[in-house]
Amino acid sequence: MNRTDRLLAILLEIQAKKQVRPEDLAATFEVSKRTIYRDLLALDESGVPIVSMPGQGISLVEGYFLPPLSFTRDEAIMLLLGSEFVGQHFDAQYRDAAQSANHKIVAVLPEQLRDEVEYLENSIRFIDFNEPSAPDILRQLRRAIIQRKTVRFRYHARYHDGKSESASLREADPYALIHIGGAWMLIAYCHLRHDNRHFRLDRMEELSILDNVFTRPADFKIQFSSEDDRTVKVRALFDHAVARRVQEAPSLYQAAQTEHTNGLMVTFMVRQPEDMLQWLLSWGSHVRVLEPDSLRAMMAREAERIMENHSK
Known part of the structure; x- marks a missing residue:
């Protein structure tokens, strides 16, 4: 040797x-x-x-890691693209760490492989027009998850039949963070509801970390929503003009879709009808809600409000 x-x-x-x-x-x-x-x-x-x-x-020294001995081209490009994704979707602290990791990965590559990887990296991009939501809250929640500490915050519930519900004070044990549909969400045990809940970070405010330490259940698994949470069926018919776009950008709640003579028939499973209201309204006159009747009524009332706003 x-x-x-x-x-x-x-x-x-x-x-x-x-x-x-x-x-x-x-x-x-x-x-x-x-x-x-x-x-x-x-x-x-x-x-x-x-x-x-x-x-x-x-x-x-604690925290020091050796660079990998070698990377294949595919391994290197995946690490570099991964660091780019982190840089776009996390707060400034992790963005800086991602950029630093990127530079270190490139530095240990052989020159020939480095040129090839940099060429490929410059040929693939993640485009996201949304800024990371609530970066300060994201940073605090990340710390609370690591420290296993309960958090307190004010939360604005979802839009409900034309009205925005007032913010409620919540305490929750933060279990995990997920990035889905362009938004950050917290999975946590809500002390008010006595059950696991999903909270959008952009609906949170006045968040603080409490001294209470919790233990996350050993059987906890990250998932957007458990199946039995969604017991309300919504059916809607989209006309041919938007059918392809609906297939390309489906709702998170979509359960099934079938071709129809008049367009595309889509079934959604939700906790409550209003969960679908804003998304369905975004399709304008190209969608017709078939069930439930309560959601049909909400759509009609909202359409009336829109007409009133534009007739003044």
Whole structure:
């Protein structure tokens, strides 16, 4: 084993064992203790943060990670694209970390592979016109999830039959964050509802982290909504003019769709009819709600309000 290989092997050995004595390294690599000290000095001079604890051994500064030994082209491009996605959808702290990771990945690539990967990276882009919602709240919730602490916030419930419900004070145990449909959502145990709930971050305000520490259920799994939450069936018929667009950009609540003589028949499963109101209204006269009758009435009332607003 030449010295370069031994230096790398020593570094891997320290990382794997967290803490190791110089004499043990000497025995492992079959060299003298003096040689090991020279190798450790060389690593330190090259920028590796080595810590020596008298009577305990050698370790690396906590949080230091070795760069991967090698990447394939596909591995490198996926890591770089992943860091770009994080940069677009997380707050400034993670965006800076993503950019730093990106630079480090590129730095360890062989020159030929680096050129190829950079070419591919510049040929693929994630386009998102939405700014990250509520970055301060996102950052606080991330910290609360890590610390397993309850949070308190004011929450504006969904739009309901032409009216926006007043904000309610909530306390919740934050379990997970998901990014879906261009928005961040928190999955948490709501102390008010005594059940798991989904909260949109852009409807939260005045969030604070409490001292109460909670334990997340061992069987918790991230999912947007459990199936039995959605027991109300909504059926709507979209005309041919928008049928393809509905197929390309379906609602989160969509359960089934079938071709119809007059367009596209779509079935949705929701908790309550008003969950679909705003999305269906966005299709204007190109959609006709078939059921339930309560949602048909909501659509009609909203259409009347729109007419009133434009007749003044």
